[in-house]
Amino acid sequence: MASTVGVIFSSINDENVPELTRVRSMGSVPYGGRYRLIDFALSNMVNSGITTVGVITKQNYQSLMDHLGTGKDWDLARKEGGLILLPPYSDESETLYKGRLEALKGATSFLKKCKQDYVVLSDSDSVYKLDYSDVIKFHEEKNADITLVYHEHQVSKSRYYVTFETANDGRITDLCINPIAKGVKKNYINVMVARTSFLLNLIQDAIQHGYNSFGRDILVPGVKNMRLFGYKMNGYYANIDSLVAYFNSNMDLLKKDIRYEVFGNRDVYTKVNDSAPAKFTDGAVVKNSLISDGCLIEGTVENCILFRGVKIGKGAVVKNCILMTDNYVGHDCNLSYVVSDKNTIIRDNRVLAGCELQPYFIGKGSLI
Amino acid sequence: MLRKKECVAMLLAGGQGSRLYALTSNIAKPAVSFGAKYRIIDFPLSNCINSGIDTVGVLTQYQPLILNEYVGNGQPWDLDRTFGGVHILSPYEAKQSTSWYKGTANAIYQNIRFMKMYDPDYVLILSGDHIYKMDYDKMLKAHKEAGAACTIACMEVPLKEASRFGILNTNPDGSIYEFEEKPAKPKSNLASMGIYIFSADKLFKYLELDEKDPKSENDFGKNVLPAMLNAGEKMFSYRFDGYWKDVGTISSLLEANMDLLGVTPKFDLDDQDFVIHSRSPLSPPAYVEGDVKNSIVANGCDIEGDIINSVIGTNCIVEAGATVKDSVLMGNITVKKGAMVNYSIIDEEVTIGENAVIGAVKEEACKVESKTAGITVLGRGITVKKGGKVSAGEIVDKDV
Numbered sequence: 076m077a078s079t080v081g082v083i084f085s086s087i088n089d090e091n092v093p094e095l096t097r098v099r100s101m102g103s104v105p106y107g108g109r110y111r112l113i114d115f116a117l118s119n120m121v122n123s124g125i126t127t128v129g130v131i132t133k134q135n136y137q138s139l140m141d142h143l144g145t146g147k148d149w150d151l152a153r154k155e156g157g158l159i160l161l162p163p164y165s166d167e168s169e170t171l172y173k174g175r176l177e178a179l180k181g182a183t184s185f186l187k188k189c190k191q192d193y194v195v196l197s198d199s200d201s202v203y204k205l206d207y208s209d210v211i212k213f214h215e216e217k218n219a220d221i222t223l224v225y226h227e228h229q230v231s232k233s234r235y236y237v238t239f240e241t242a243n244d245g246r247i248t249d250l251c252i253n254p255i256a257k258g259v260k261k262n263y264i265n266v267m268v269a270r271t272s273f274l275l276n277l278i279q280d281a282i283q284h285g286y287n288s289f290g291r292d293i294l295v296p297g298v299k300n301m302r303l304f305g306y307k308m309n310g311y312y313a314n315i316d317s318l319v320a321y322f323n324s325n326m327d328l329l330k331k332d333i334r335y336e337v338f339g340n341r342d343v344y345t346k347v348n349d350s351a352p353a354k355f356t357d358g359a360v361v362k363n364s365l366i367s368d369g370c371l372i373e374g375t376v377e378n379c380i381l382f383r384g385v386k387i388g389k390g391a392v393v394k395n396c397i398l399m400t401d402n403y404v405g406h407d408c409n410l411s412y413v414v415s416d417k418n419t420i421i422r423d424n425r426v427l428a429g430c431e432l433q434p435y436f437i438g439k440g441s442l443i
Numbered sequence: 444m445l446r447k448k449e450c451v452a453m454l455l456a457g458g459q460g461s462r463l464y465a466l467t468s469n470i471a472k473p474a475v476s477f478g479a480k481y482r483i484i485d486f487p488l489s490n491c492i493n494s495g496i497d498t499v500g501v502l503t504q505y506q507p508l509i510l511n512e513y514v515g516n517g518q519p520w521d522l523d524r525t526f527g528g529v530h531i532l533s534p535y536e537a538k539q540s541t542s543w544y545k546g547t548a549n550a551i552y553q554n555i556r557f558m559k560m561y562d563p564d565y566v567l568i569l570s571g572d573h574i575y576k577m578d579y580d581k582m583l584k585a586h587k588e589a590g591a592a593c594t595i596a597c598m599e600v601p602l603k604e605a606s607r608f609g610i611l612n613t614n615p616d617g618s619i620y621e622f623e624e625k626p627a628k629p630k631s632n633l634a635s636m637g638i639y640i641f642s643a644d645k646l647f648k649y650l651e652l653d654e655k656d657p658k659s660e661n662d663f664g665k666n667v668l669p670a671m672l673n674a675g676e677k678m679f680s681y682r683f684d685g686y687w688k689d690v691g692t693i694s695s696l697l698e699a700n701m702d703l704l705g706v707t708p709k710f711d712l713d714d715q716d717f718v719i720h721s722r723s724p725l726s727p728p729a730y731v732e733g734d735v736k737n738s739i740v741a742n743g744c745d746i747e748g749d750i751i752n753s754v755i756g757t758n759c760i761v762e763a764g765a766t767v768k769d770s771v772l773m774g775n776i777t778v779k780k781g782a783m784v785n786y787s788i789i790d791e792e793v794t795i796g797e798n799a800v801i802g803a804v805k806e807e808a809c810k811v812e813s814k815t816a817g818i819t820v821l822g823r824g825i826t827v828k829k830g831g832k833v834s835a836g837e838i839v840d841k842d843v
Binding site for chain 2: 107108109110147328329334337338341342343344345347348349350351352353354355356357359360361362363364365366367368369371373380381382
């Protein structure tokens with residue numbers, strides 16, 4: 076593959092899921108029993124042969140730093156390149172960035188130092204698998220200025236997303252940043268490819284002209300004055316743009332085909348913790364659930380995602396729940412449609428219920 | 444300040460482990476899987492790091508490939524250090540001679556230069572085939588307080604089993620007056636655990652003496668320890684009363700795995716104050732749909748069948764309608780639908796075909812006379828064909 080550098084926005088749509096991002100950035104939102112959302116973009120990069128990745132952070136990034144560490148778990152602890160955190164205020168900027176473009180301005184000195192020909196940009200609020208080298212090949216073949224990756228799916232609610240239309244050769248003919256039309260659309264998944272030098276020029280130009288929106292000031296006019304192409308991504312894609320989307324995407328992993336598609340090759344990397352294997356007692360009844368290392372199951376668990384170190388007491392019945400690391404559920408509790416953040420204690424006999432469209436959320440470290 | 448290490452650990456990991464039969468035909472005993480996600484060597488290595496010992500030599504000889512790969516640079520145990528850390532020490536060719544490690548003492552003797560690089564005051568000698576959690580620092584303190592030349596960790600065992608061990612006969616103050624290697628008529632039930640702390644100068648001295656003795660078998664238990672005692676060196680026992688198991692036989696390996704089960708198990712792996720580290724594989728959480736009772740299941744499993752009183756290692760698939768009972772599945776094993784696995788140890792990468800029957804129910808299998816006391820063993824990488832049958836107590840290392 077052509078030499079490529081990766082850039083991940085770890086904190087760009089945090090406001091979509093305020094419950095989960097109160098104590099962390101989007102990239103470090105726990106997902107799927109042992110992962111964090113950033114693992115998907117980061118693993119995609121590593122599996123595409125990218126060995127230099129800059130991670131742009133904004134606020135609340137302590138937990139992200141703790142997760143990423145030196146990058147060793149992604150094989151990105153390197154002398155040449157590797158994982159590089161790009162925190163705010165580290166460049167010349169005096170204020171905290173607001174949009175994507177300002178965030179990129181803060182990354183220019185990093186990008187200038189990179190010798191790689193191409194740059195891949197990705198957000199970290201999505202679950203997807205993609206070989207970026209295919210996108211770069213497409214980009215080269217089309218002689219594109221910018222290639223935007225899209226996924227075709229039903230659009231329900233108009234919210235921070237970008238849709239576009241393409242000609243037969245993939246060239247983007249129209250691009251909307253506030254689409255009104257409903258139906259199956261080509262949805263930009265916030266993954267793009269460009270030549271590093273082209274992107275740097277674009278940022279330079281944006282600074283000179285005082286642009287501040289990547290969508291409005293660069294992509295929309297770009298349809299006419301640049302060669303913008305759309306690359307179609309197939310396969311599973313979930314954007315975590317609400318607590319319900321978070322809930323549904325986790326539950327998707329209980330479907331065998333999706334689970335195998337996402338994890339079948341064992342190539343989603345994450346920080347490794349040394350928890351003991353999950354333990355089931357004689358009273359355990361488990362159906363259709365993901366159970367992580369360190370769990371102790373003494374009660375009934377159905378259609379759940381249990382993260383590391385979750386303890387389910389005797390006689391407790393837990394259905395359709397996502398319980399994050401080190402949740403403790405006392406005996407004879409009854410939980411359904413609960414999303415519980417890390418380190419929560421739910422005392423004996425508690426009954427808690429949400430519903431499919433409104434899971435009951437419990438904040439990190441709560442005592443119920 | 445000169446760079447030195449107060450205590451260096453030397454881990455004897457070269458043994459073949461012939462009493463584990465098919466389980467060690469291609470790998471060294473310390474690399475055998477244990478407790479769903481661990482390998483035996485995780486225990487001494489974790490003990491070292493949890494005791495503040497960060498310099499460990501691992502002496503390998505027999506089939507070291509998987510062991511070497513597993514230990515790697517020692518990162519999973521925080522033993523990747525710029526000074527110290529874990530080092531694989533295999534036999535090497537020297538100017539005068541080339542030799543394999545002859546006995547335990549000779550293996551250590553051949554690596555005197557490694558130990559001297561760290562200028563240690565003490566050397567801890569460990570075996571690679573025991574399951575236990577132990578703070579060696581407490582033992583080191585006792586060694587220093589006693590002013591001993593050598594301290595031997597020991598524990599009480601049932602007297603009828605005592606003749607399988609090295610037995611220590613001690614004075615009331617804990618000092619040792621006699622050491623008997625596997626005595627026919629043991630005088631005490633205080634068994635050596637194969638864990639020794641030596642003051643480094645004494646160790647080097649007696650290793651060199653032992654090497655010069657042509658009659659010596661170059662073994663710690665048989666030669667070096669008795670020689671030190673005869674020379675009047677101060678030797679002390681250090682009593683350990685926690686869980687400790689030599690997993691050198693099929694039945695002890697199964698038993699130690701079963702000791703992990705239950706809410707208050709005999710041996711607790713989920714101990715936040717004493718974490719056992721391992722090279723954890725990158726697998727998603729286990730998917731569980733079947734009936735799982737009194738068992739432990741590692742990440743990466745896909746369980747749609749029934750699991751009872753068993754230990755299921757990483758990335759195992761147990762299909763719907765299959766049953767695994769009173770057994771150990773080591774890792775990357777597929778049990779196809781309708782298959783029955785009873786009272787067995789199944790090594791890694793095994794495929795058990797549809798409706799195959801492995802072993803017999805524990806109560807009956809126990810009565811079967813075999814080298815493995817009725818436990819069925821399937822060796823690494825084999826395939827049992829659809830409807831295949833392996834009887835209780837059999838050891839199989841080819842496809843059936």
